[in-house]
Amino acid sequence: MSIDPRDIEICVTTGDSAGGAVVTPLVQSSLFAYPSFEDLLLGLAAEHRHHVYTRGQNPTTEVLERKLAALERGEACKCFGSGMAAISAVFLGLLEAGDHVLFVNQIYGPTLELAEHLRRFGISHDLVLELEPAAVEKALRPATRLIWFESPGTMLFRTLDVAALAELARSKDILTGLDNTWATPLFQKPLTLGVDLVVHACSKYLGGHSDVVAGAVIGPAPLIEQIFYRALLLNGGILAPFDAWLLLRGLRTLPVRLRQHQRDALTVARFLERHAAVRRVFHPGLGPVASPAPSDDANAALEGTSGLFSFELAGGFEEVRRLIDALEVFRIAVSWGGAESLVISPNRGDNIERLEAQSIPPGLIRLSIGLEGAEILIRDLDQALDRL
Numbered sequence: 001m002s003i004d005p006r007d008i009e010i011c012v013t014t015g016d017s018a019g020g021a022v023v024t025p026l027v028q029s030s031l032f033a034y035p036s037f038e039d040l041l042l043g044l045a046a047e048h049r050h051h052v053y054t055r056g057q058n059p060t061t062e063v064l065e066r067k068l069a070a071l072e073r074g075e076a077c078k079c080f081g082s083g084m085a086a087i088s089a090v091f092l093g094l095l096e097a098g099d100h101v102l103f104v105n106q107i108y109g110p111t112l113e114l115a116e117h118l119r120r121f122g123i124s125h126d127l128v129l130e131l132e133p134a135a136v137e138k139a140l141r142p143a144t145r146l147i148w149f150e151s152p153g154t155m156l157f158r159t160l161d162v163a164a165l166a167e168l169a170r171s172k173d174i175l176t177g178l179d180n181t182w183a184t185p186l187f188q189k190p191l192t193l194g195v196d197l198v199v200h201a202c203s204k205y206l207g208g209h210s211d212v213v214a215g216a217v218i219g220p221a222p223l224i225e226q227i228f229y230r231a232l233l234l235n236g237g238i239l240a241p242f243d244a245w246l247l248l249r250g251l252r253t254l255p256v257r258l259r260q261h262q263r264d265a266l267t268v269a270r271f272l273e274r275h276a277a278v279r280r281v282f283h284p285g286l287g288p289v290a291s292p293a294p295s296d297d298a299n300a301a302l303e304g305t306s307g308l309f310s311f312e313l314a315g316g317f318e319e320v321r322r323l324i325d326a327l328e329v330f331r332i333a334v335s336w337g338g339a340e341s342l343v344i345s346p347n348r349g350d351n352i353e354r355l356e357a358q359s360i361p362p363g364l365i366r367l368s369i370g371l372e373g374a375e376i377l378i379r380d381l382d383q384a385l386d387r388l
């Protein structure tokens with residue numbers, strides 16, 4: 001694992017700000033006045049570049065957007081009030097009735113639910129779980145306008161060959177989008193591998209303290225502009241300036257937090273791999289045996305691993321429930337990426353068909369490794385597994 005020193009600089013530094021403040025000022029203003037009506041009209045004519053109204057641009061949010069674009073090596077970025085708002089904005093901003101979306105890999109549940117709703121507007125989709133480029137190519141349709149992937153994917157953390165799939169899409173004039181929430185820009189830069197758009201749920205590692213819900217889209221300026229005018233400005237799902245300010249604070253510690261998330265998650269995953277009650281561990285850092293990868297190239301895009309992974313118990317819902325309830329340090333909650341370790345299972349006891357549709361085993365348990373230290377977490381898992 002390595003973190004590019006340039007990325008550390010982007011995360012940590014504030015740049016010039018008024019009066020020598022070392023923290024980006026919070027501009028908690030909904031509107032911005034102009035010296036003349038004509039100047040206001042010029043601002044309104046290019047609202048993506050001017051501070052007119054905070055539903056469009058805001059100086060604090062703009063600093064965050066510049067940093068996220070720089071981290072992903074992208075041209076432009078827009079932030080949103082949640083990761084789902086960002087994903088919705090990509091779909092609503094770029095797709096037309098009659099278009100088809102191909103999802104590749106296990107996909108975040110609400111993203112697929114959103115795709116279901118888009119059927120009402122004439123947008124269809126399919127999901128492929130075979131990650132080889134040849135299998136993906138076979139699933140394409142003449143109407144496919146967008147390939148959407150996650151790598152590592154949701155719940156099973158399988159990685160795919162990002163560069164090969166981006167190239168395949170490009171050769172057929174199909175847009176690609178990758179949800180890069182798991183790796184963060186520090187550990188994977190999909191735009192440099194040929195992907196068109198990257199989205200983040202900033203609610204996870206980028207915020208890092210479980211106190212913000214936010215999202216971002218990064219990519220070429222013309223695409224981001226289209227998303228801005230067709231989706232962000234009209235749907236209004238903006239990131240509030242204060243939340244942008246909290247994210248700027250979160251970014252400053254992202255490199256140090258990720259180093260510990262990475263190290264401790266690998267330590268805990270290796271402990272689980274050796275435990276007799278654990279059938280399999282799904283963590284992309286453990287190599288192709290524990291976490292089946294479709295090819296050697298699949299992990300090539302990752303420059304490091306974060307703190308979210310899963311493991312499988314031999315039993316079903318009852319065993320899953322018993323283990324989760326036996327844990328004392330891990331908190332039982334949704335989401336991830338904060339300082340506190342979390343546990344959850346995709347198995348809710350009544351959704352086996354949904355799990356099967358994404359090939360997720362019923363005994364799966366997902367851990368988000370926080371910052372408490374690996375030793376205390378291993379002790380907790382050990383006592384809980386003993387009580388099964």
Ligand SMILES: *Cc1c(COP(=O)(O)O)cnc(C)c1O
Pocket residue numbers: 082083084085108154179181182200201202203204213214215335
């Ligand atoms: C959490 C998450 C989202 C959605 O983000 P919200 O901020 O909760 O709307 C999208 N994709 C992935 C991979 C996530 O983990």
